[in-house]
Amino acid sequence: MKFIISLAFFVATFAITSTGQLYAQDAEAPRDTDEQMVRKSIEAFTRAFESGNAEAAAQLLTSGAELIAEDGAVVRSREAIQNAIARHNVEHPNVKIEKLSDAIRFPSRDTAVVDGRIRVVHPDSGTANRRFEIQCAREDGKWLLAKIEEWPHERAALLDLEWIIGTWKSKQGSAEVETTYEWFGDQAFIRAHFTIRENEQSVTGMQMIGVDPETGLLRTWIFEANGGVGEGVALQDGKQWVFESTTELTSGDVLEATNILVRIDGNSFTWQPLDLSINGEQFGNLPPSKVTRVR
Known part of the structure; x- marks a missing residue:
């Protein structure tokens, strides 16, 4: 099982005003602070995964987080994903993840969706390119990873x-x-x-x-x-x-x-x-x- 991590950039979306009215944000006015916080969470998850620190990686997940691997296998809950990362590190140590491209959109004030493609480098089996989608949610002022899904890139070979x-x-x-x-x-x-x-x-x-x-x-x-x-x-x-x-x-x-x-x-x-x-x-x-x- 391989885990997919990426960074992000802003895509204009809608937000709710303090009066509850819906208004369109200026496409030229990116949500810089949110973007930076999403980026920091994903970067931290990447570092934790690459170093095999399953506990640190799990702290960046929502309690009901979901991971869908390229073979369709689904792992649900923070604890289950932590255990999966720990097992993966034992079976496949020193795996590295290289970002190739990414994009971010904010469907609402407290959700973000990051998608793109990355390269997974395995010392024992070479490299593989993957597409991914990461859904993030803001909880208590922190951006956490709520769903991670990956699949083979159509031009991976x-x-x-x-x-x-x-x-x-x-x-x-x-x-x-x-x-x-x-x-x-x-x-x-x-x-x-x-x-x-x-x-x-x-x-x-x-x-x-x-x-x-x-x-x-x-x-x-x-x-x-x-x-x-x-x-x-x-x-x-x-x-x-x-x-x-x-x-x-x-x-x-x-x-x-x-x-x-x-x-x-x-x-x-x-x-x-x-x-x-x-x-x-x-x-x-x-x-x-x-x-x-x-x-």
């Missing part, structure tokens, strides 16, 4: 590759490869431009990585400058990625391969082609090569 944006170089034998990854469109695709140089010859091309709207799988499309085309799928398996591809070369030959990407850190990863074959004839595996960030 692509966002899990966000770290690869940039320019990279590698060398294997006499071949040198330079690849630049960049966002394309509204972060709907990652586009890669690659150049392979060997023995004074070079091959250039482009690769697109994106989510197939029909299947939800992460797909890849390859376009070589000399006319070769290919496609495949990418699957995350723990800390490694598996890229399976089939490319039809301009010669008419069909190249198939399974490539394994293993991230080392933010500035390096390894890339290993396995099960290489041309027209069905197996050529085996190549050793892994280290790929290093240039910028």
Whole structure:
């Protein structure tokens, strides 16, 4: 079970006057104090969760708080959530939460709703991107978390590759490869431009990585400058990625391969082609090569 925390910003709403009349707040007049208090409560909950301090986290919840995990499991009450956090910390220590985006709205004077997306970093199982919604309530002058709900982001797999944006170089034998990854469109695709140089010859091309709207799988499309085309799928398996591809070369030959990407850190990863074959004839595996960030 993963817990989702985020920060917030103001969205104009309505408030009740001291005479009980309803009036619209000025959209340009944010509720700065409320926003700051909501932000402090969520930040404190985040710090408590990451440090495994279940008791401190529980103090920032309403007594009837509710947590809905990505698998649909529901945990109700402050005490039950405290116990769940304690168990989670034992099973998955050192989990970190990184904010990607968020927004806040105030449906009433004493309620706030925060939604957005975050990245959960697990030392043992890699990263995962999630969407969330947190409902907060003001009780006795304090903003407390009343409901926390999370679910997988519809483009989570692509966002899990966000770290690869940039320019990279590698060398294997006499071949040198330079690849630049960049966002394309509204972060709907990652586009890669690659150049392979060997023995004074070079091959250039482009690769697109994106989510197939029909299947939800992460797909890849390859376009070589000399006319070769290919496609495949990418699957995350723990800390490694598996890229399976089939490319039809301009010669008419069909190249198939399974490539394994293993991230080392933010500035390096390894890339290993396995099960290489041309027209069905197996050529085996190549050793892994280290790929290093240039910028």
